[in-house]
Each structure stands twice: as structure tokens, then as C-alpha cells.
Amino acid sequence: MGAQLRVYKRRIRSVTATKKITKAMEMISASRIVKAQRAVAASTPYADELTRAVTAVATRSTAKHPLTTENPNASRAAVLLITADRGLAGGYSTNAIKQSLALAARLREEGKEVVTYIVGRKGVGYYGFRNLAVANSWTGFSDKPTYRDAKTVAADLIAAFTAETGGVDELHLVSTEFVSMLTQNAIDARLLPLKLDEVELSDGAPAKNQIFPLYDFEPSAEGVLDALLPRYVESRIYNALLQSAASEHAARRRAMKSATDNAGELIKSLTRLANSARQAEITQEISEIVGGANALADASAGSE
């Protein structure tokens, strides 16, 4: 076998191995999207009931709560960025990071100091490499977040928000919205202070348009609101984590699908090249034999 042909054969073998791996990753991601979507759906009843209850209390009571009170001269804003723990997910993490950098620039223009919180190793790596300050980060659960994870994250953020001194006045959330298998959008939204007018149910209908029964609040409307608002923030963060996880799997599936397709293309063109190299070798051998035979024939004809 000629040297060139051997090189082609080796490359085909290596690309075939890569293709097998990317194909496996694609299938794993495809099965996880379904699970992640199911997790999003399973968390909706809780989120909807909670939204309804928060709105019901807020429309009935006039109490000012720290989590809903707007600070007119806000000077510090926290940004929670949700990225993936692992790569090979196309532009998933990059898009979220870009969105958060754009948001940070916008907040700075408004004269606010930006404090960054990060979920996911990719975001931590990005900020760490560029020596950007990160207030706190959590890793290890981006592809399968639990409510406990959301609670840990939320506890820190609520503590920062309600702190008397050195706290933050606003809390923004940058996550990836799962629209469909093919479309995921990096979005930013302000979580705190909460605008109760804008609270929406999962179907997108504003919750305040509903008519609520005259509830008895126990222990009191304020007490209920006190207990509910942190839960609401947790539930919002939990939902964002779940949606981001679903988006991560979808992005990875798509990236791995195109990697598999590209590997297929590459194998095809390498096979063509290998075939023509083999043919060239055969042709060359034949012409060498023919040439040799002719030379021999000429030589013996000359000697006679």
C-alpha cells in the first residue's frame, strides 16, 4: 500500500471514531431534552399556584415589602448568569455570556455597579480567565438542577438584596429560554424588586387580570407575603435553571448533530480521495510494468 493511501485510510478510521462519539452524544442529549422538558412541565403547577397566591395577596394588601419596593437611586445591581457546566453545546454558553455582558454594560451606563453571580463552569471559566470579579458561583448541577440547588442560589441572592449595607438594589437574571427544539434564546429579566403588575402565569396571561376570592390570610396578609415572596423568587430561579438545562441539551444535540453530519461528509470525501489514490497507484504500477516490459523488449531487440 502506498504512503498516501495509508494516510487517507488512517484519517477515515479516526473520523469514523469521532463520528461514533458525536452520534452517541447526540442521542444522549436528545433523550435528556425530553426529560428536561418534563421537569419544566412538572414544576409548572407549583409556579402557577404560587404566582396566583402572590398576586392575590398583593392585590388585597397595601403593605410595602422590601422585595417589591423600588429604590429610586439604585446604585448596585446583581446579575445572575446561568451557563452550562460542560462544553460541546454550540453557542449555548457563549450566547448567555454575551447577553450578560450586554446587560452589564447597559446597567453601567445607568450608573449602577454590577455584581455578578454565576451558575455553571463555563461562565466561571470565562469570567475567571478575564479576571472579572464574581461575587459567588455555583457549579455541578447545570444539566439536572433540583429545587434544592435553586434554593441555595436564591438564598444567597435574597440575602444580598435584603442586606442593610453593602447589598444590591436590583437583581437581574440572564438565562436561556427554551422555545423549541431548534430555538433557544438568551434572555435577561429583572427579578427584584418584583413588579407585581407584570407577574405572568405560565401561559403568558397576566395574573392580575384574574378575579380573586376574598381570602382570609393567616397569620396576616403581610406575614403571608413575607413567606411567599422568597418562595416566588426561588421558583423563578428554579424555572430558569430548568429551562436553561433543557436549552443546554437542545443546543448540544444540535451541535452534535452537525458534527456527526460533518464527520459523515468528511468520511465521504476522504473515501473518494483514498479511492483515487489507490487507482492512481494501480495505474502507475501498470504503466511501470508496461514501461519496463517495453524497455526490456527494446533492449533485447537491439542486441539481436
Added chain:
Amino acid sequence: MAELHVELVAADRKVWSGAATIVVARTASGDTGIMPGHTPVLSVLETGPVTIRTTDQGTVVAAVHGGFISFADNKLSILAEIAELADEIDVARAERALENAKNEADSHAERRAEVRLLAAGGLKAQH
């Protein structure tokens, strides 16, 4: 017989739903029993067992950690961060957790473990 519709929902799943005649839950101001036709109420739950008497004379017991109940239009929603039905509770694990909590003097964890054992034990007593 009058009945009310109950939805027991945890943060990450729907735990139980169905028709019931009375539901007893531990709220911030003490144990509250909700029967059909109760006035609309929204109250904060303590960590404690929730007992649901179903219309077919059965009893569903669940350990609930944090959350609230809202009742309106004969529909009761029990929302909890964590909710476990009695037969889902791993008694051995809860006992271990109780032991750990006692050693570490963590009163919240101790209460949680106690409630789980209580809910699981309540089911056993009826068998």
C-alpha cells in the same frame, strides 16, 4: 357527601390530587382542618404532617416542609417546597437523619426528620 378537590403540589412535581372530605394541616397558627365550603383562606404552612381523608374513606398522609395552602371555590391547593407521601418515606433514612440532626443540634433538620417519621408511622398504625 360534600367533597373538596385537593391538589398537593411540591416544587418539582404534583404529589397527589383527588377528592377529599377533610384535610388537616399544620399552619402558622396551629392545626387547621378544611372541610368543603370553608371560607377562602390562604395561610402559611409549618413543617408538619398533612392528613387528607379521601371520599372513599381512605387516608393519605404526607410530610410537608414549608409552603402554604390556599382554599377557594371548594378547591384546596397545598403547595410545599418538599412533600413526601407516607409510603414514599424511607423510614430507615429518616431515622438516620433524626440521629444526625440530634447529634448536630440542628433543630430544623430534627423537626423535618420527626415529621417524616410521624407521617410514615401514621400510615403503619392503620394497617
